Amino acid sequence: MTNAPQSFDALMDITARPETVFVRGEGAYLWDDGGKRYLDFIQGWAVNCLGHSPPALAQALADQAKTLITPSPAYYNDKSLLLAKALADKSCFEQVFFANSGAEANEGAIKLARKYGSLHRDGAYEIITFEGAFHGRTLATMSASGKKAFEPLFEPKVAGFRKARLNDLASVKELINSNTVAVMLEPIQGEAGVWPATDKFLRELRVLTNQHGLLLIFDEIQTGMGRTGKLFHYEHAGISPDIMTLGKGIGGGVPLAALLATDRAACFEHGDQGGTFNGNALMCAAGLAVLEQVSKPSLLKAAADAGLFLESELQKLSARHGLGDVRGRGLLLALDLKLPIGASIVAQAFEKGLLLNSPQPDALRFMPALNVTREEILEMIEGLDAILTRAGAARQVA
Numbered sequence: 450m451t452n453a454p455q456s457f458d459a460l461m462d463i464t465a466r467p468e469t470v471f472v473r474g475e476g477a478y479l480w481d482d483g484g485k486r487y488l489d490f491i492q493g494w495a496v497n498c499l500g501h502s503p504p505a506l507a508q509a510l511a512d513q514a515k516t517l518i519t520p521s522p523a524y525y526n527d528k529s530l531l532l533a534k535a536l537a538d539k540s541c542f543e544q545v546f547f548a549n550s551g552a553e554a555n556e557g558a559i560k561l562a563r564k565y566g567s568l569h570r571d572g573a574y575e576i577i578t579f580e581g582a583f584h585g586r587t588l589a590t591m592s593a594s595g596k597k598a599f600e601p602l603f604e605p606k607v608a609g610f611r612k613a614r615l616n617d618l619a620s621v622k623e624l625i626n627s628n629t630v631a632v633m634l635e636p637i638q639g640e641a642g643v644w645p646a647t648d649k650f651l652r653e654l655r656v657l658t659n660q661h662g663l664l665l666i667f668d669e670i671q672t673g674m675g676r677t678g679k680l681f682h683y684e685h686a687g688i689s690p691d692i693m694t695l696g697k698g699i700g701g702g703v704p705l706a707a708l709l710a711t712d713r714a715a716c717f718e719h720g721d722q723g724g725t726f727n728g729n730a731l732m733c734a735a736g737l738a739v740l741e742q743v744s745k746p747s748l749l750k751a752a753a754d755a756g757l758f759l760e761s762e763l764q765k766l767s768a769r770h771g772l773g774d775v776r777g778r779g780l781l782l783a784l785d786l787k788l789p790i791g792a793s794i795v796a797q798a799f800e801k802g803l804l805l806n807s808p809q810p811d812a813l814r815f816m817p818a819l820n821v822t823r824e825e826i827l828e829m830i831e832g833l834d835a836i837l838t839r840a841g842a843a844r845q846v847a
Contacts, residue, residue, distance in 0.1 A: 455482075467799060474501025477818060477825045479804070489804045490817045490829050495639075495671050495781065498698035499742055500818035506701045509738035510731065519729035528733035535740055536709060540681060541689040544715035546708040547728035547736075551670035551696025552585025554706040557722055558633065558666050558692050559589050561708065563609075564716050565664060566630035573630040575609045576666070577621055581641035582612075582634065584668055593633065596640065616650045621657060631664035631692075632657075636682040639671045642809040643776045643783030651686035664691040664714055670706070674698035675743045675819050677779035678753030685778070698819075701739040705732040743819065752819040755826065756780045759815060762830045770837045780821065784813045794836055803832040 455470055471487075473480040477500055479487045489501070499506060513528065520526050533545040548554045559576060566573035578584070580595040591599045592607035613620040613632075621632060632654060638644040658665045667690040672682035676698060683690055691714040696706035726732075742748060756779035763775045763784050773785025786794070791807025798805045806814045813833075817825070 469799075476500040476503075477821060485802060487799075487802045487804050488825065488828055488832070490815050491804045491806045492816055492818050493702060494697065494806070495676055495816040496697045496700070497702045498674055498676070498819050499701050499739065500820060501702070503701065503742070505738045505742055506703075506735055509734045510703070513731050513734035517730045519726065519731065522723060522725065522727055522729075526728070526730040526733070528730045528737060529728040532733045532736045532740065535737065536695075536707060539740075539744055540693070540709060541683075541711070542693060542709035543712045544710045546710075546717075546722060547733065548696075548706040548708060548724060549704045549726055549732075550585070551668075551694065551706050552587050552590045553724070554670065554694040554696055554708045555584045555590045555593070555668055556587050557708040558668075558694050559593060560722065561692060561710060561714065561717060562631040562633075562664050562666065564718075564721060565714055568716055570630055570662065571627070573628050575611055575626070575628040575630060577613050577624050577629060577632045578610050579615045579634050579638070580612050581615060581638045581644060582668075583638065583640035584633070584635075585670075615644060616647055618650065618653045618657065621654065625657075625661055625663070629661070629663060631666050633666035633668060635668045635670075636672050636685075637677070637777060637781055639781065639814065640808050642812040643781060643814055645776065645778060648686040651683070652688055655686075655688040655690075658691075666690060666692040666694075668694050670694055670696035671816075672778075672781060674739070675749055675752050675779075676781050676816075677777075678749065678756055679779075680744055680749065682778075698743070699739060700732060700735050703732055703735045705736050707736075748819060752780055755817075755819075755821050755823070756782070758823055759817070759821075759826050762826060763815070766830055766834055766837070769834070772837075780815070780817055780819060782815045783808070784815070786811045786813065790840065794833070794840070797836045797840070798832065801832055801836070803829060805833070 470482045471479050472482045479489050536545050563574045578593045582595040584590040584593045589607045593610045595612050611624045636646050667683050669682055673695045691711050693709045699705050760775050773787045776783045789810035791810050795805050795807045808814045
């Protein structure tokens with residue numbers, strides 16, 4: 450409970466939250482209004498890639514706010530031009546459209562694919578997505594998602610999305626028809642419990658989509674910006690998608706996302722796409738500061754090394770308590786609990802000042818900042834170990 454006389458009545462109640470109010474963050478830690486400190490291994494769901502309130506980001510925002518916030522998207526601003534060029538230079542794409550959220554970027558990717566189909570594939574509009582996928586909360590991105598909880602919501606859904614099974618190329622082939630324009634997937638399905646597509650499967654998808662003249666769309670909202678040890682996840686498979694979306698980590702904590710495309714796929718015409726706040730100078734200044742830090746080879750190597758260390762420590766923890774596998778890559782990992790005890794562990798951890806996430810009842814997900822230290826990882830492991838010991842999780846596993 451918060452120690453301050455806070456009122457929660459005016460904020461729309463859309464999710465269960467503890468009545469704790471956070472007021473400050475620095476690096477791996479958050480503080481509530483009572484002064485209690487929390488070790489954060491959620492980091493805004495992989496948003497705070499450099500931790501809470503990193504100095505470079507704070508300075509970039511302060512400097513830009515005094516200079517120019519937005520001239521409106523009817524005009525160019527220098528920061529959006531610089532960030533677009535930097536992203537293009539560091540990726541396999543030539544064109545960039547900025548948005549405010551991952552869902553908006555994914556919505557743009559869907560629109561871009563359908564526009565491509567109307568121009569180049571006789572009006573083809575269907576996009577093959579995957580069971581377990583999560584692409585956002587707009588009507589179209591919920592329809593593209595394969596999240597079971599979304600199925601009864603906000604009917605009727607947007608048509609045109611057919612669901613294949615991750616790592617099953619035959620299931621993709623079965624769905625391709627004359628109406629198909631693209632295949633869209635997360636390289637690692639985060640909300641489903643951190644289930645990775647294999648590099649082999651991603652390479653096979655690239656071959657298959659090339660054979661059929663289809664676009665390949667990577668939703669890297671969560672896996673992009675160094676999260677898996679490379680700047681973009683597609684680099685692990687050694688392939689080049691036609692379209693990619695970025696969000697979460699690209700802004701380091703501020704609302705920024707991007708839709709990237711090759712020249713071949715970038716077919717929007719004037720009036721097809723836009724947004725009042727899209728590409729504003731303030732957010733793009735933040736993106737530039739984040740990209741400068743995250744794209745450093747030293748930081749990417751440190752993040753990859755930290756991911757291997759975290760994975761190793763989680764495997765040891767799992768062995769001690771008779772739990773399941775550790776899944777994922779880099780600093781996007783999950784621990785299989787084998788039992789639906791995730792919510793209980795998260796609640797106990799919160800009371801002890803440790804922020805964890807359970808995307809599925811039988812799994813914990815770990816998304817620390819890319820600059821997390823070994824000491825912070827060991828602090829988290831020690832706290833989780835104590836909780837699992839008290840819960841007797843090992844004795845409950847059949």
